[in-house]
Amino acid sequence: MKVNTFLRHLREGFKNIARNGWMTFASISSIVISLFILGVFLLLALNVNNLASQIESQVQIRVFLQLDTQQATIDSLKTQIANIPEVSKVEYVSKEQGLEQLRESMGAESADLLEGYDAENNPLPDSFTIEVFDPQTISFAAKKIEALGQTSQVNPFMSVKYGKGTVETLFKVTNAVRNIGLVIVGGLAITAMFLISTTIKMTILARRREIGIMKLVGATNHFIRWPFFIEGALIGISGSLITTVLLLYGYHKLVSASQFDLGLMMIKLVTLKEVGLLVALLLMGLGTVIGIWGSTISVRKYLKV
Amino acid sequence: MIEMQDVWKTYADGTHALRGVSVLIERNEFVYLVGPSGAGKSTFMKLIYREEVPTKGQISVNGFNIGKLKPRKIPYVRRNIGVIFQDYRLLPKMTAYENIAFAMEVIEAPRRIIKKRTMEVLELVGLRGKHASLPAQLSGGEQQRIAIARAIVNNPSVIVADEPTGNLDPETSWGIMNLLEEINFRGTTIVMATHNKEIVNTMRKRVIAIESGLIVRDEVRGDYGYES
Numbered sequence: 001m002k003v004n005t006f007l008r009h010l011r012e013g014f015k016n017i018a019r020n021g022w023m024t025f026a027s028i029s030s031i032v033i034s035l036f037i038l039g040v041f042l043l044l045a046l047n048v049n050n051l052a053s054q055i056e057s058q059v060q061i062r063v064f065l066q067l068d069t070q071q072a073t074i075d076s077l078k079t080q081i082a083n084i085p086e087v088s089k090v091e092y093v094s095k096e097q098g099l100e101q102l103r104e105s106m107g108a109e110s111a112d113l114l115e116g117y118d119a120e121n122n123p124l125p126d127s128f129t130i131e132v133f134d135p136q137t138i139s140f141a142a143k144k145i146e147a148l149g150q151t152s153q154v155n156p157f158m159s160v161k162y163g164k165g166t167v168e169t170l171f172k173v174t175n176a177v178r179n180i181g182l183v184i185v186g187g188l189a190i191t192a193m194f195l196i197s198t199t200i201k202m203t204i205l206a207r208r209r210e211i212g213i214m215k216l217v218g219a220t221n222h223f224i225r226w227p228f229f230i231e232g233a234l235i236g237i238s239g240s241l242i243t244t245v246l247l248l249y250g251y252h253k254l255v256s257a258s259q260f261d262l263g264l265m266m267i268k269l270v271t272l273k274e275v276g277l278l279v280a281l282l283l284m285g286l287g288t289v290i291g292i293w294g295s296t297i298s299v300r301k302y303l304k305v
Numbered sequence: 306m307i308e309m310q311d312v313w314k315t316y317a318d319g320t321h322a323l324r325g326v327s328v329l330i331e332r333n334e335f336v337y338l339v340g341p342s343g344a345g346k347s348t349f350m351k352l353i354y355r356e357e358v359p360t361k362g363q364i365s366v367n368g369f370n371i372g373k374l375k376p377r378k379i380p381y382v383r384r385n386i387g388v389i390f391q392d393y394r395l396l397p398k399m400t401a402y403e404n405i406a407f408a409m410e411v412i413e414a415p416r417r418i419i420k421k422r423t424m425e426v427l428e429l430v431g432l433r434g435k436h437a438s439l440p441a442q443l444s445g446g447e448q449q450r451i452a453i454a455r456a457i458v459n460n461p462s463v464i465v466a467d468e469p470t471g472n473l474d475p476e477t478s479w480g481i482m483n484l485l486e487e488i489n490f491r492g493t494t495i496v497m498a499t500h501n502k503e504i505v506n507t508m509r510k511r512v513i514a515i516e517s518g519l520i521v522r523d524e525v526r527g528d529y530g531y532e533s
Contacts, residue, residue: 002413004415005410005413008410008416019398209394210396210398213394213395214407215380216356216383216388217408217455218380218383218408218411218412218459219380219407219411220380223380223411
């Protein structure tokens with residue numbers, strides 16, 4: 001193709017946007033509406049995922065040691081646990097620290113329940129608090145730690161706890177929530193594609209006659225197709241650009257407005273910085289592809305005139 | 306130039322539009338195609354610009370075997386055939402100028418030449434001043450003049466006109482006919498289907514009459530021959 005001809009197609013693509021004003025408006029509107037709904041659910045799913053991760057990351061293994069465990073054994077056990085590949089962090093909590101933490105977590109109102117316990121009179125054992133890299137491997141890591149205790153003649157562990165049962169249920173719930181989010185977003189993406197391509201198809205249907213005239217004048221299929229291709233891409237790009245700007249601006253406002261209230265509930269929304277690029281790329285990519293795809297498919301249909 | 310040999314055309318619904326037509330139209334001829342509605346005039350013309358393919362028989366236009374043409378080659382053959390319709394068939398969202406220029410853009414002519422030649426044909430059809438008007442802003446006669454300008458802009462060797470005056474009043478029709486005669490005078494073959502008795506009888510050109518898919522009359526300086 002000559003450079004001149006390509007420039008002509010480009011000019012023609014832009015001109016068609018203006019010539020078919022209402023049709024362009026309809027196509028862009030349908031892109032904005034469908035992609036906006038998709039984007040809202042996408043952000044929702046990302047937040048739910050983030051929330052699930054936050055909850056999951058709070059699970060930890062507590063290992064309570066026998067009361068008479070020697071300091072040397074404790075140090076060696078700490079090293080051995082830290083050497084387990086799944087383990088990200090091991091923290092030794094002496095019985096004194098344990099009592100302090102318990103006081104803190106029960107709060108001022110229940111302080112009298114722990115009255116009388118002090119350094120001399122402490123019912124708590126020494127313990128380890130262990131975190132893992134991937135929360136989903138917690139039961140596996142806990143088994144490894146238990147096995148560690150069974151190697152010595154006297155098991156130095158009183159117990160290894162990680163909320164067995166509860167943790168598994170939690171993961172089932174978070175995984176289910178993630179999958180549901182994925183299905184909704186996927187379903188919406190497909191619906192958006194069909195909705196948009198149908199609108200574009202209808203706008204081109206209205207121009208079937210034009211395509212027939214172009215063929216009569218001796219235009220090749222390529223020649224007819226190019227401006228439609230450019231027009232479709234322009235509609236897709238502008239539609240998804242509008243959506244992205246609206247959605248991300250709105251989300252940014254929402255995050256800053258709700259920061260304080262949600263912060264009180266220990267909920268932290270995903271920030272624009274973290275997901276902005278992902279959402280923008282996804283919406284822009286989808287919009288552009290649909291714009292081009294919708295117009296290309298429909299023109300091909302009417303080229304057989 | 307245009308040659309048909311025992312051409313048959315049967316449509317999918319079983320209609321026999323043409324039933325063995327043989328004809329030779331020489332370069333630079335002006336031919337009127339007459340006959341009742343549904344006799345096969347439109348099919349005759351559609352076969353020339355390869356809108357339809359013959360069911361049987363051979364057609365050659367400018368040396369191309371139209372029936373055997375690969376779809377990829379159709380546009381290139383059409384560029385040498387100008388087509389004019391009763392309903393003008395202009396691109397509704399393009400200006401008069403753009404409609405004519407489109408036919409030249411298709412052959413990838415340089416912009417400068419497109420501009421020069423488009424203004425030239427606009428001048429020829431007498432609508433230079435209306436170059437920026439949309440088809441809807443033009444009268445029927447003006448629209449047909451733009452359609453004619455578009456048909457001749459690439460200097461085709463043949464013009465096929467299917468009832469070009471069908472929607473126009475007598476005075477406007479004569480304007481169009483003078484234009485077509487002028488184009489024919491400059492060396493373009495014209496095949497025109499018409500129901501206009503007055504035009505055929507006044508112009509005295511070759512007349513081919515088609516009835517029920519057969520050529521029933523072919524006269525060098527013929528008349529319309531039907532009561533209109």
